[in-house]
Amino acid sequence: MKQLLVFIRKEFFHVFRDRRTLLIMFGLPVVQIVLFGFALTNEVKNIEIIISDNARDINSQQITNKIKASAYFKVQESVLNYKDIEKAFRKGDVKCALIFPAHFGDDLFHAGKTRVQIITDGSDPNIAKTVVNYLTAIIGDYQQQIAPSPTLAYRIIPESRMLYNEEGNGSLNFIPGVMALVLMIVCTTLTSVAVVKEKELGTMEVLLVSPFKPVFVLIAKAVPYLLLSMINVILILLLAVYLLDVEIKGSVLLLFLESVLFILTCLSLGLLISNVTDSQQTAMLISMMGMMLPTLIFTGFLFPLENMPKVFQIISNVIPARWYFIITKAVMLKGLGFAYVWKETLVLTGMTIALLGIALKNFKIRLQ
Amino acid sequence: MNAVTLQNISKSYQDVKAVRDVSFEVKKGELFGLIGADGAGKTSIFRILTTVLLADEGVATVAGFDVVKDYKAIRDRIGYMPGKFSLYQDLTIRENLEFFATIFGTTIDDNYELIKDIYDQIKPFSDRRAGKLSGGMKQKLALCCALIHKPEVLLLDEPTTGVDVVSRKEFWAMLKSLKEKGITILVSTPYMDEANLCERIALIQNGRIMGVDTPENIIRAFPAKLYAAKSDNIYKLLNDFRAAQAVDSCYAFGEFLHVTTKGNREAGSSELRDLAIERGHTHVVIQEITPGIEDSFIRLMNEKSEASAHQ
Numbered sequence: 001m002k003q004l005l006v007f008i009r010k011e012f013f014h015v016f017r018d019r020r021t022l023l024i025m026f027g028l029p030v031v032q033i034v035l036f037g038f039a040l041t042n043e044v045k046n047i048e049i050i051i052s053d054n055a056r057d058i059n060s061q062q063i064t065n066k067i068k069a070s071a072y073f074k075v076q077e078s079v080l081n082y083k084d085i086e087k088a089f090r091k092g093d094v095k096c097a098l099i100f101p102a103h104f105g106d107d108l109f110h111a112g113k114t115r116v117q118i119i120t121d122g123s124d125p126n127i128a129k130t131v132v133n134y135l136t137a138i139i140g141d142y143q144q145q146i147a148p149s150p151t152l153a154y155r156i157i158p159e160s161r162m163l164y165n166e167e168g169n170g171s172l173n174f175i176p177g178v179m180a181l182v183l184m185i186v187c188t189t190l191t192s193v194a195v196v197k198e199k200e201l202g203t204m205e206v207l208l209v210s211p212f213k214p215v216f217v218l219i220a221k222a223v224p225y226l227l228l229s230m231i232n233v234i235l236i237l238l239l240a241v242y243l244l245d246v247e248i249k250g251s252v253l254l255l256f257l258e259s260v261l262f263i264l265t266c267l268s269l270g271l272l273i274s275n276v277t278d279s280q281q282t283a284m285l286i287s288m289m290g291m292m293l294p295t296l297i298f299t300g301f302l303f304p305l306e307n308m309p310k311v312f313q314i315i316s317n318v319i320p321a322r323w324y325f326i327i328t329k330a331v332m333l334k335g336l337g338f339a340y341v342w343k344e345t346l347v348l349t350g351m352t353i354a355l356l357g358i359a360l361k362n363f364k365i366r367l368q
Numbered sequence: 369m370n371a372v373t374l375q376n377i378s379k380s381y382q383d384v385k386a387v388r389d390v391s392f393e394v395k396k397g398e399l400f401g402l403i404g405a406d407g408a409g410k411t412s413i414f415r416i417l418t419t420v421l422l423a424d425e426g427v428a429t430v431a432g433f434d435v436v437k438d439y440k441a442i443r444d445r446i447g448y449m450p451g452k453f454s455l456y457q458d459l460t461i462r463e464n465l466e467f468f469a470t471i472f473g474t475t476i477d478d479n480y481e482l483i484k485d486i487y488d489q490i491k492p493f494s495d496r497r498a499g500k501l502s503g504g505m506k507q508k509l510a511l512c513c514a515l516i517h518k519p520e521v522l523l524l525d526e527p528t529t530g531v532d533v534v535s536r537k538e539f540w541a542m543l544k545s546l547k548e549k550g551i552t553i554l555v556s557t558p559y560m561d562e563a564n565l566c567e568r569i570a571l572i573q574n575g576r577i578m579g580v581d582t583p584e585n586i587i588r589a590f591p592a593k594l595y596a597a598k599s600d601n602i603y604k605l606l607n608d609f610r611a612a613q614a615v616d617s618c619y620a621f622g623e624f625l626h627v628t629t630k631g632n633r634e635a636g637s638s639e640l641r642d643l644a645i646e647r648g649h650t651h652v653v654i655q656e657i658t659p660g661i662e663d664s665f666i667r668l669m670n671e672k673s674e675a676s677a678h679q
Contacts, residue, residue, distance in 0.1 A: 002470065003470055003471055003473065004469070005468075006466070006467060006470040007470075007471070007513045010456070010459065010467050011461070013458065013459055013463065014456070014458060014459075018457040018458065077385060093528045194404075201452075201455075201456070201457075202450045202451075202452040203455065203456065205415075205418075205420055205448070205450045206448060206449075206450065206468070206513075206514075207471065208419075208443075209419065209420060209443050209474060210443060210471045210472055211440075211443055211444045211471075211472060212469075212472075214472045251562050315607065366419070366420045366421060367415060367420045367421050
């Protein structure tokens with residue numbers, strides 16, 4: 001036991017004395033968060049909007065004027081039908097359309113409620129969602145203005161629809177996505193490189209020839225990265241909350257525990273990679289290229305999975321980050337509890353056990 | 369009792385036969401040298417003995433244990449310094465030593481006596497990181513790390529490669545004193561001059577053992593008179609001698625040529641001189657010399673290759 005502790009302490013020395021490792025470890029998440037945070041900004045201005053007014057009554061005009069007055073929109077008024085609107089969307093300069101039905105004002109005053117339709121371009125889900133929020137706010141504002149009394153409210157129901165990306169996947173998704181990506185890179189790459197380094201240096205040969213249990217080598221290698229990655233998760237969450245004003249809606253503890261589970265998955269994967277490679281470059285390449293690309297593509301973090309061909313959707317199931325992404329999104333953004341993510345947790349646990357089992361079993365007590 | 373035995377050990381990597389039918393024994397308490405050029409198969413033999421590589425054929429034991437069945441027992445009892453062993457560059461001398469002591473289930477204090485002589489030399493730098501040490505100091509530290517658990521058998525794979533002459537001398541002096549403490553040492557080296565410092569040596573070439581004996585006996589077994597020859601045009605002399613009927617072997621050795629004659633003639637010296645002058649050489653020097661290990665090695669090597677060519 002003492003041997004293991006001394007070994008783990010040695011691993012910490014390695015990490016803390018290697019500036020590059022530290023930089024990757026803690027620089028990467030900060031850069032990623034800031035980069036994604038400000039590149040995928042939710043602030044929108046001067047959005048081209050088509051207002052198709054089929055009612056042409058005082059109420060629809062008043063709402064149109066309110067929209068015109070706001071700095072967010074540039075209004076094109078027209079009486080286009082649905083097909084023409086879609087054509088305008090395809091051209092790409094129009095991101096949004098607001099459609100008043102005929103008898104808009106009549107319905108509002110006689111039936112007490114009416115509807116408007118908001119159509120947005122879902123290929124840029126961040127903008128689409130923001131636009132819907134702005135329009136809903138403007139309409140809500142107008143609704144209050146014309147209400148004669150709080151008890152007798154007139155209701156305007158906005159019906160929003162996204163073209164091209166019905167799920168509206170994307171907004172705020174990047175925090176869970178970055179978490180998955182960073183943990184994947186840090187844990188998998190750094191662990192695999194750490195083990196392979198011993199092979200390259202020739203110290204692995206000595207460790208094998210020692211009475212030290214070979215399996216402990218793997219455990220000792222993984223422990224520092226487990227602890228540091230846990231700190232990393234906290235760092236990312238702090239950045240998200242205080243720098244990017246993301247609200248963590250669910251239990252922070254649950255989020256943290258799920259992250260630890262995912263870290264373990266990544267560590268197992270890293271150890272597995274280190275078993276089958278002999279040089280730091282190969283280990284780096286496999287874990288960077290082999291892991292990062294699938295993580296980027298198949299988690300649904302950059303590209304919505306729903307829009308992918310069936311084959312890719314099936315492939316995405318074997319990517320651990322995909323499950324972690326679903327869990328974090330549910331806990332962090334939707335505020336759901338464990339009861340909603342137990343299935344994903346189970347899948348991740350299964351993957352971890354399988355990967356770790358293979359890694360430990362494949363660990364060679366001899367060279368070649 | 370033998371500390372190390374190898375019987376008909378063979379090992380191939382894909383098409384390359386690294387070790388071919390190797391057998392030899394190292395007696396308990398002996399300082400035994402495995403001498404051969406790079407790529408001769410020395411490291412493979414070491415890895416088989418240290419249980420990290422499995423031989424294709426043959427049986428080997430270390431400290432009385434079988435390298436395949438009882439590999440765990442062997443791992444407790446040997447000290448090993450691999451050829452490319454370079455320690456943890458980012459740990460200090462002391463941290464390296466402490467780490468290896470703990471891994472082998474001991475402490476520096478327990479076996480300090482054993483490493484004292486060596487460790488004292490690097491102790492002033494004990495807070496320096498291993499990556500910043502000179503080659504000689506690194507080897508001393510590596511030796512300390514291999515010795516820290518008081519092994520029965522010490523296996524050193526090319527410990528002096530890439531180390532300066534003074535450090536090499538010191539290193540061999542250390543091995544001598546360790547031997548006196550009763551530790552069996554198997555050491556490999558590509559340097560022929562180090563062979564004389566071993567009690568017994570095995571010459572290895574292309575994975576085959578060409579001879580096992582004391583350095584003196586190997587030199588004594590040199591079957592012919594050896595001459596050193598020199599003239600103003602040494603390259604022409606080499607070609608002339610090689611073309612001559614009377615000459616058995618001729619190769620460059622430092623500033624001289626080493627020459628043996630066919631049938632080991634009594635008057636070899638004067639015959640060679642006449643031959644050289646006849647071919648127009650000036651300032652001819654021919655003298656009889658005692659052969660060294662390298663001469664024996666080259667001779668054994670040529671004999672082997674001729675033998676395999678005739679097969």
